[in-house]
Amino acid sequence: MDLDAAIAQIPFIDHHVHQPWKGRRLLSVNEFRRPFTEAALPGTWEQHLGNLIGYRWLIRELAKILNVAPDEATVVTARNARSETEYHRLLADNANLGAAYADDLFDFGNCIDVTAWAAILGRPVHRLLRVETFVEQGYADCATLDAALDRLRREVAAAPEHNVVGLKSIAGYRSGLAFAAPDSENQARAAAAYTRLRDAALGGGSGRIADRALVNTIVWTALEAAIPLRLPMQFHIGLGDDDIVMTKNDPTLMRALFTHEPFRDLPLVLLHCYPYHRQAGYLASIYPNVYVDLGLTIPIVGPGAVRIIEETLELTPTSQLIASTDGHMTPEFQWFGVFVWRWALTRVLQRYVADNIMDQEAALSIASAVMRDNALRIHPLARG
Numbered sequence: 001m002d003l004d005a006a007i008a009q010i011p012f013i014d015h016h017v018h019q020p021w022k023g024r025r026l027l028s029v030n031e032f033r034r035p036f037t038e039a040a041l042p043g044t045w046e047q048h049l050g051n052l053i054g055y056r057w058l059i060r061e062l063a064k065i066l067n068v069a070p071d072e073a074t075v076v077t078a079r080n081a082r083s084e085t086e087y088h089r090l091l092a093d094n095a096n097l098g099a100a101y102a103d104d105l106f107d108f109g110n111c112i113d114v115t116a117w118a119a120i121l122g123r124p125v126h127r128l129l130r131v132e133t134f135v136e137q138g139y140a141d142c143a144t145l146d147a148a149l150d151r152l153r154r155e156v157a158a159a160p161e162h163n164v165v166g167l168k169s170i171a172g173y174r175s176g177l178a179f180a181a182p183d184s185e186n187q188a189r190a191a192a193a194y195t196r197l198r199d200a201a202l203g204g205g206s207g208r209i210a211d212r213a214l215v216n217t218i219v220w221t222a223l224e225a226a227i228p229l230r231l232p233m234q235f236h237i238g239l240g241d242d243d244i245v246m247t248k249n250d251p252t253l254m255r256a257l258f259t260h261e262p263f264r265d266l267p268l269v270l271l272h273c274y275p276y277h278r279q280a281g282y283l284a285s286i287y288p289n290v291y292v293d294l295g296l297t298i299p300i301v302g303p304g305a306v307r308i309i310e311e312t313l314e315l316t317p318t319s320q321l322i323a324s325t326d327g328h329m330t331p332e333f334q335w336f337g338v339f340v341w342r343w344a345l346t347r348v349l350q351r352y353v354a355d356n357i358m359d360q361e362a363a364l365s366i367a368s369a370v371m372r373d374n375a376l377r378i379h380p381l382a383r384g
């Protein structure tokens with residue numbers, strides 16, 4: 001069997017994804033385009049997204065599955081004509097999806113719930129606990145930061161009963177990645193910020209947690225609680241939102257977490273990483289518990305994924321590269337993410353074999369590690 005065909009048979013474990021929208025089967029062209037950009041300005045997807053190379057490629061590939069002409073309007077009409085369950089299952093089968101680990105507090109209430117999504121896909125779906133959002137959801141029950149942190153510790157400890165296999169932080173979107181070990185001054189600031197945000201939220205305003213001291217305290221507390229179960233924590237890095245300060249999303253800013261001895265046994269997973277995938281590789285090369293994912297990057301950059309995977313592997317050992325799609329909003333995003341990961345990784349490995357850097361058997365075992373085995377190894381609570 002050639003390498004291409006052998007890699008196609010490896011089920012893909014999507015270790016970071018979000019369930020698609022619920023109740024929105026019929027999409028306009030602009031709604032269909034929406035997940036393929038992190039922009040918040042409609043002009044971005046209305047005027048220009050149709051001209052992104054990766055998106056144009058998606059339309060061509062999806063047209064093959066739907067057996068229609070490869071133009072955008074025809075493809076969107078054809079996908080709208082499919083029944084939801086049959087179509088989601090078709091895409092999951094086409095991608096050879098193995099399992100999905102869903103960050104289910106993203107766009108909470110507007111997405112298919114995890115149990116229903118598992119039934120639609122016909123595959124296991126596990127949960128990831130988004131720690132900052134979880135704290136925001138507890139304002140009504142927790143009058144103080146101490147109470148909120150106790151609630152968070154209990155939830156982390158209950159991971160096995162709640163189908164939770166890992167934690168997730170959106171610190172990069174909120175306050176940046178410059179973590180610091182909490183001291184008494186930091187904790188006092190965090191407690192004051194919590195009270196202020198809780199009052200605002202209960203008064204009908206925004207309780208969005210973006211205070212650096214508070215985010216830091218929440219992440220630190222969650223990691224301490226994760227130690228007995230060895231739960232991994234995922235961090236969004238770089239590409240992923242329209243309002244981040246990119247220079248505060250360089251993962252080399254996370255040094256305080258990597259050097260904190262009690263966290264050394266916890267897998268710390270750097271998600272997406274663009275344009276910092278080389279910095280992420282550097283971190284993987286010096287910290288054995290750092291893992292690099294290129295999630296959201298891969299479906300958006302399209303053919304550029306070959307070069308980005310090659311650059312990431314310059315310093316990242318293949319036992320520390322892990323694959324996800326960051327699929328969200330529509331089922332096509334996840335499907336295309338798996339498709340491009342598989343396509344690009346195959347091309348990278350084929351070149352290594354052609355250049356006699358390794359044999360085909362070694363290349364196949366690397367593909368299996370990146371798309372499946374590494375995810376299973378670092379998520380002890382996952383059953384697929």
Ligand SMILES: [Zn+2]
Nearest residue numbers: 017018103326
């Ligand atoms: Zn995500």
